Amino acid sequence: MLMATLALATMGLLLGGGLGVAARRFAVTDDNPLLKEIEALMPGSQCGQCGFPGCAGAASALVEGQAAVTCCPPGGVALAEKLAALLGVTLDAGQMSAPQLARIDAAQCTGCTRCYRACPTDAIVGANGQIHVVMQGACTGCARCQDACPEDCVALAPLEPTLDTWRWGKPQAA
Numbered sequence: 001m002l003m004a005t006l007a008l009a010t011m012g013l014l015l016g017g018g019l020g021v022a023a024r025r026f027a028v029t030d031d032n033p034l035l036k037e038i039e040a041l042m043p044g045s046q047c048g049q050c051g052f053p054g055c056a057g058a059a060s061a062l063v064e065g066q067a068a069v070t071c072c073p074p075g076g077v078a079l080a081e082k083l084a085a086l087l088g089v090t091l092d093a094g095q096m097s098a099p100q101l102a103r104i105d106a107a108q109c110t111g112c113t114r115c116y117r118a119c120p121t122d123a124i125v126g127a128n129g130q131i132h133v134v135m136q137g138a139c140t141g142c143a144r145c146q147d148a149c150p151e152d153c154v155a156l157a158p159l160e161p162t163l164d165t166w167r168w169g170k171p172q173a174a
Contacts (some may be wrong), residue, residue, distance in 0.1 A: 034062050034086070037126035041082055043074045045121055049100070062087065073099040074140045100141035100156040102134045108153035115145035115154055 032054035050071040052058040059170060061067035062083060069083040076099060084091040102123070104115070111129040123139040126132030134145075136159075146154040
């Protein structure tokens, strides 16, 4: 009885170890290192402004050539420049649109908290029955708050240029 138990235990260890080695040696991976690198560059806000379901979908479309490097408004020109250099394409800065950020009209806001609950990045601050405010640094411009607002007091407006985001426009060729 003891000999049979030892034989089965030994066989289990050897066969299990063999399966583990085979799984590592013959593993098939479909990880594209370029895809991982582009995903790491994306802002990760999952806002959907690019037209793809999240940043992973946009990165996949960029690798496959189905999206322009300027597809991510929250990433801005800096992200577009990095993506263009990484993918080896030329950047058309005139194609870049300014990021859209939410703004709440305080005169119309009733404090219903629907925009607050719809915001995926918690960029809206306020309480029930109080006027809400959008924290511009956290807003991605996904427009979910605009869709959820029953009072139509949320609007998307272009991001005001700062010293960090302002770009000198190239003069047009004559």
